[in-house]
Structures are given as structure tokens and as C-alpha cells.
Amino acid sequence: MANMYDHAYDLEKAIRESEEFKGLKAAYDTVMNDPSSKEMFENFRNIQLELQQKQMQGQEISEEEVQKAQSVVQVVQQDEQIAKLMEQEQRLNIAINDISRIITKPLEELYGQPEE
């Protein structure tokens, strides 16, 4: 019987060959090959990462920072190539979340059993 790791590598290959991943890669390459889109997107990601780090460290995020982040999202989404990339990211994220839910089901069943 094939073991967990063999199946994990098969799954990795299937992800790599999926329409979802190929679509994301194409959208990402398009953005990276356009200097103005690339700069805008990297600026956006840096702001996102900064806020995520603050959140993880339990630091407060000011009203002003939230508004700044929201306005940056609005600006970058006007770039059609970035909007497409964000849409593809979301598609793949949904698939990855589904997959993660599938493979953690055995553990969830074990620990989630109602107690007698």
C-alpha cells in the first residue's frame, strides 16, 4: 500500500497541474512582467504583510491603517491584471482550504467525538 508521503507527492503534482494553479501562475507572471503592475502589487503585498504581522503579534491596528489598506485595495483592483491575479489567488485558496479540510478529517473525527 502506498504510504502518506507518496500520496502527498501525488497531490502536490495534481495541484501543480490543476487549472487553478496554472491560472494563478499565468496571472502572476503577467503582473510580474509589467513594471507598473508589479510595483503596485508588491506595494500592496507589503502593506498586507505588515498588517498581518501586527495582528499576529497582538498589536493594535489603527483606524487610519485600516483605511489606508482599504484604499490601496481599491486602487490596485483598478489594475485589470492585478484584479485577475487576486481572483486567481482566491480560486486556489478555496481549493487549498477544501483539501486541507479533507486531509485533517481523520484527526477532527478522533478529537471531535462527543464525550459520553
Next chain:
Amino acid sequence: MANMYDHAYDLEKAIRESEEFKGLKAAYDTVMNDPSSKEMFENFRNIQLELQQKQMQGQEISEEEVQKAQSVVQVVQQDEQIAKLMEQEQRLNIAINDISRIITKPLEELYGQPEE
């Protein structure tokens, strides 16, 4: 070609049938079938969950709480059945982390490319 979801279900089955998961399940059932071990283990897990929630919410964890948690770990590990369960949990966690690293590799490669 089989799609991502088919492979995810195959992987789930392989996890369920793995020595790691079967060993964890056996150790878990042993603890759950022993009233004193069960109570001790559930008490320990509640304390763990409480601290994790505090951490995620960015609340401070006091020196006293850390010491309490550490002494509870020491106590529960004296219970051989619980010690065995914790060892099996760690074994499966290592496998799940490895698997997770394998299947997120395509994404990591895409976003982790060094910028020119």
C-alpha cells in the same frame, strides 16, 4: 487525469490507514477508556486551549499561567497512557507538517522566487 480532490481523498485514506494515525487512535482510546487518565488529559487540554486562545487574541500570558501549564504537563506525563498519547500526537503532527510542506510547495515556489 485525476484531479486535486481525488488525490486529496486518497491522501486522507492513506492518513487514516497509516501506522501514525492508528497508533494515535489506539493511544487516544486507551486514555478515554480510563476514567482517571481521561479526566487528567481533558483538564490538560482545556488549559492548553485556554492559553492558545489568549495567545491568538494577543492577550498577555502571566508568568504564573506559564508555570501552572508547565507543572500540569509534568503531572500528566507521569501517567504512562497519557505520555504515550502525547508521543503519538507528536509523531502524527510531524507527518502532517511534512505533508503540508509538500503540498504547499508549488505556491511557495511561485511566491518565493527571488525578485530581479
